[in-house]
Amino acid sequence: MKMARLYREGRKINVFSVEGESSWFMINKYSLLEVSEIFHNQKEIESLIKKGKGTQIEVDFENEILPPAVGIPEKIIGVGLNYMDHIKETGRSVTGEPIFFAKFSNTLAGHNEVIPIKSSWNVDYEGELGVILGKKAKNISEREAEDTIGGFFVANDLSARYMQYLTSQYLLGKTPDKFFPNGPFIVTIDEIPNYQNLRIRTYVNGELRQDGNTSQMIYKIPFLISYLSRYLTLLPGDVISTGTPAGVIAGFPEGKRVWLKSGDNVVVEVEDLGKLKNKLDEI
Numbered sequence: 001m002k003m004a005r006l007y008r009e010g011r012k013i014n015v016f017s018v019e020g021e022s023s024w025f026m027i028n029k030y031s032l033l034e035v036s037e038i039f040h041n042q043k044e045i046e047s048l049i050k051k052g053k054g055t056q057i058e059v060d061f062e063n064e065i066l067p068p069a070v071g072i073p074e075k076i077i078g079v080g081l082n083y084m085d086h087i088k089e090t091g092r093s094v095t096g097e098p099i100f101f102a103k104f105s106n107t108l109a110g111h112n113e114v115i116p117i118k119s120s121w122n123v124d125y126e127g128e129l130g131v132i133l134g135k136k137a138k139n140i141s142e143r144e145a146e147d148t149i150g151g152f153f154v155a156n157d158l159s160a161r162y163m164q165y166l167t168s169q170y171l172l173g174k175t176p177d178k179f180f181p182n183g184p185f186i187v188t189i190d191e192i193p194n195y196q197n198l199r200i201r202t203y204v205n206g207e208l209r210q211d212g213n214t215s216q217m218i219y220k221i222p223f224l225i226s227y228l229s230r231y232l233t234l235l236p237g238d239v240i241s242t243g244t245p246a247g248v249i250a251g252f253p254e255g256k257r258v259w260l261k262s263g264d265n266v267v268v269e270v271e272d273l274g275k276l277k278n279k280l281d282e283i
Contacts, residue, residue: 001046003038003151004059004185005067005110012067014038015057018046019191025054035071035186036237039134039150042188061111061184061274068108069153069183070132075238076103076180078157079224080170082243083216089251098219098227101170103157103180103241111183111276116283121160121176123260123280126244127202127210127268129195130155130182137225137234145222148234151188152195154276155241156181156202156268161250161259180241181278192272196220199271200245204264212245219243 002017004024013031015024027048030041038045048054080099081087087094109115117123134150157180164173189195195214202210219227224240249257260266262282269275 001042001188001191002185003035003069003188004183005035005069005071006057006059007065007067015059016045016049016054018049021049024057024059025049026057027054034237035069035132036073036235039188039236063112065112066110066183068110068181069186070108070130070239071237072105072108073132073237073239074235076105076107076241077101077228077239078103078174078241079219079243082218083212083245084218085212085216085246086244086248086251089246089248094218098224100228101174103174106177107175107180109178109181109278111181111278113178113181113278114281115158115178115181115278117176117260117262117280118283119259119261120162122162124159124161124249125202125204125209125260125266125268126157126159126248127200127270128155128157128241128244129198129200129214129270129273131221131225131240131242132186133225133234133236133238134189135236137229140226140229142222142226145225145229146189148225149189149221150236151186152192152270152273153182153186154184154268154270154273156266156276156278157241157244159250181276183276184274187273198273201269202247203267203269204260210245210247212247214242216245217243
């Protein structure tokens with residue numbers, strides 16, 4: 001099943017599409033639920049759509065501005081340096097343990113939403129596969145971890161490199177407003193059994209910048225969930241952005257770095273999950 005969030009008549013509503021369907025449907029009892037509440041109702045939603053109980057909704061993914069696909073998670077957890085080629089391009093080294101950082105709800109943005117930036121921030125793109133939890137995870141094994149996954153989505157972990165590298169802490173570089181655009185929809189795990197073998201591409205103004213595959217992750221998704229669950233309780237709706245492959249601006253030789261600027265269009269595409277589009281605007 002796919003789930004998208006739309007703006008309709010001043011509200012944010014959930015709409016759904018079942019496997020093999022290109023149409024989107026609203027189901028009244030589920031239209032206003034938080035994203036975290038959807039996953040345990042998946043089978044009923046799919047059944048109602050197949051029985052024709054939903055209201056068909058037109059969605060123009062090419063042009064519509066959508067709310068963040070993930071809603072408002074309690075936790076947004078980023079993974080740093082999770083692709084070897086990205087580690088090499090940035091001159092870093094493997095740490096032996098995964099690197100995590102937090103992003104907050106102010107960073108959330110949707111498909112086709114304009115992202116405010118300052119050129120002095122040295123803004124960079126990071127196309128990523130996002131994971132959203134469908135079940136609680138606390139002190140679980142890797143084998144148990146897959147069962148807690150609700151679905152996947154396209155993410156752009158935008159980074160303000162100037163602030164990110166001022167100190168050893170990433171926080172300010174990762175948390176400007178709207179610096180975690182995501183969408184255009186969530187696809188449930190049953191439709192993405194090959195989630196550890198998906199192509200990720202990022203384009204800037206039509207130019208291909210990143211071309212990687214989730215098979216290249218150093219720390220695979222079940223490991224990341226299990227590892228995090230040892231130290232904090234992951235809840236339905238929580239989000240993990242799983243790291244970016246090579247091709248970021250920070251990986252270019254210093255004299256060839258052209259940071260993102262006002263008017264740039266960034267598209268992140270993840271195989272089977274669609275394209276996330278955003279334009280940048282100087283503030």
